[in-house]
Amino acid sequence: MAAKGYGTYHGRSRLRPALKVVIVLLVVLLVLAVATLLLMDGHIVYSSDGIRLDLPFVQKGGAEDPPEPAGSAPLVIDSPVPTPAPTATPEPETLMQGVLLPREALYDGTAEEQVRRAGAAAAVFDMKADDGSLGYISSLELAQAGGVSAADPAINGAIRGLNAGELYTVARVSCFRDNAIPRADMSLGIKSSAGNWRDEGDCRWLSAANAAARQYVIGVCAELAELGFDELLLENCAFPARGQVDYIVAGENYDPDGLTDALETFCRELEEALADYPQLKVSFGSSQAVLTGEANDRSGQTAAWLAEHAWRVYVAVPAGDESAYEQTLRAAGLPAGRLVPVTEAPAGAGENWAVLTRTPTE
Structure with missing residues (x-):
């Protein structure tokens, strides 16, 4: 018969330490993800082909212009050439x-x-x-x-x-x-x-x-x-x-x-x-x-x-x-x-x- 005022003791749960570890890891990963986004913000490029990461240490040599698509013609801008005013054609002499x-x-x-x-x-x-x-x-x-x-x-x-x-x-x-x-x-x-x-x-x-x-x-x-x-x-x-x-x-x-x-x-x-x-x-x-x-x-x-x-x-x-x-x-x-x-x-x-x-x- 148990003593009056006390419940039965079952011992400490084994899952609690594991949960704490998981929570700590998630927090660490979240902090790392936020830090990574902040560091990479200037290197994320948005283009018509999607999103890409442009890291300076990955580029070889100096920065190069992206190649033009095959078959594209160079853009030529023609300045308008002023059209000279037409010269009036003299009328033929009127017969007398x-x-x-x-x-x-x-x-x-x-x-x-x-x-x-x-x-x-x-x-x-x-x-x-x-x-x-x-x-x-x-x-x-x-x-x-x-x-x-x-x-x-x-x-x-x-x-x-x-x-x-x-x-x-x-x-x-x-x-x-x-x-x-x-x-x-x-x-x-x-x-x-x-x-x-x-x-x-x-x-x-x-x-x-x-x-x-x-x-x-x-x-x-x-x-x-x-x-x-x-x-x-x-x-x-x-x-x-x-x-x-x-x-x-x-x-x-x-x-x-x-x-x-x-x-x-x-x-x-x-x-x-x-x-x-x-x-x-x-x-x-x-x-x-x-x-x-x-x-x-x-x-x-x-x-x-x-x-x-x-x-x-x-x-x-x-x-x-x-x-x-x-x-x-x-x-x-x-x-x-x-x-x-x-x-x-x-x-x-x-x-x-x-x-x-x-x-x-x-």
């Missing part, structure tokens, strides 16, 4: 196919229809005729003194309206062949021993050597530019070359050795006066004698002078000889396609031509 219309077409609304019926593309108006009359109202004193302006007070407005449209308009100007102004002011004309010299058509001439005469013609051109014409056709921009030219008296208004110089001065002054109208084309009428270089031509014009100052050159040439005259102008420096043959009827569809009717003189 013009027909002279009566002055009434300036205001009666028929100009475009008349041009179309003629098979033309441009309307030519005689704005300063050989007789000196003007197809508009001028504010120039000489024009008023000579009574050469148009009578219709609404004509200038009608001209501006026409020129504001699509129709290409050319103002013909008989520069120095003028039967009115030398009669109003004899000091401006070319002289004979009997007074104003007259040509084979009994027409007087202003002198291109006279400064006041030049300024009058230039003033007319400037007024026509302001009215909006696309082109000026300056005919008789010369000294007389037909008729009894031997009767002309040499002097201030006619120096046989300075004819071309006088025309050169006129062109220089004209260019200055038209500086505000850069879009205006200035063309000249000429003759076969000038283009063939006839020694007895006394106009003062030369092929070189035309090439320097003319946009186009209008000349009545024999049919079939156009290329020869164009070659003369091209040799002098005028671009190709600028010769306009003056014809009696429209020519071919792809050719330059102008049908011009002269206004009778008084």
Whole structure:
């Protein structure tokens, strides 16, 4: 029988020391694992192939770049090359196919229809005729003194309206062949021993050597530019070359050795006066004698002078000889396609031509 207050003693358990050892080992392993992670933190590499340990003492030699995958092409970066701006292609020269219309077409609304019926593309108006009359109202004193302006007070407005449209308009100007102004002011004309010299058509001439005469013609051109014409056709921009030219008296208004110089001065002054109208084309009428270089031509014009100052050159040439005259102008420096043959009827569809009717003189 057991003593009162005491239980039966079974002795110390054998598993307790073993558990303690296991616990101690686990703690040691945990500490070592944590320490290892801390030490290896800078050597763990994460890549697309997974996680790898990159230990410095394992590498042989210096650090090398990993080899490129087989078959991969090197990366090439092309810098963009600036593309130069395209050069504008010049437009081909527009053909001149013009027909002279009566002055009434300036205001009666028929100009475009008349041009179309003629098979033309441009309307030519005689704005300063050989007789000196003007197809508009001028504010120039000489024009008023000579009574050469148009009578219709609404004509200038009608001209501006026409020129504001699509129709290409050319103002013909008989520069120095003028039967009115030398009669109003004899000091401006070319002289004979009997007074104003007259040509084979009994027409007087202003002198291109006279400064006041030049300024009058230039003033007319400037007024026509302001009215909006696309082109000026300056005919008789010369000294007389037909008729009894031997009767002309040499002097201030006619120096046989300075004819071309006088025309050169006129062109220089004209260019200055038209500086505000850069879009205006200035063309000249000429003759076969000038283009063939006839020694007895006394106009003062030369092929070189035309090439320097003319946009186009209008000349009545024999049919079939156009290329020869164009070659003369091209040799002098005028671009190709600028010769306009003056014809009696429209020519071919792809050719330059102008049908011009002269206004009778008084």
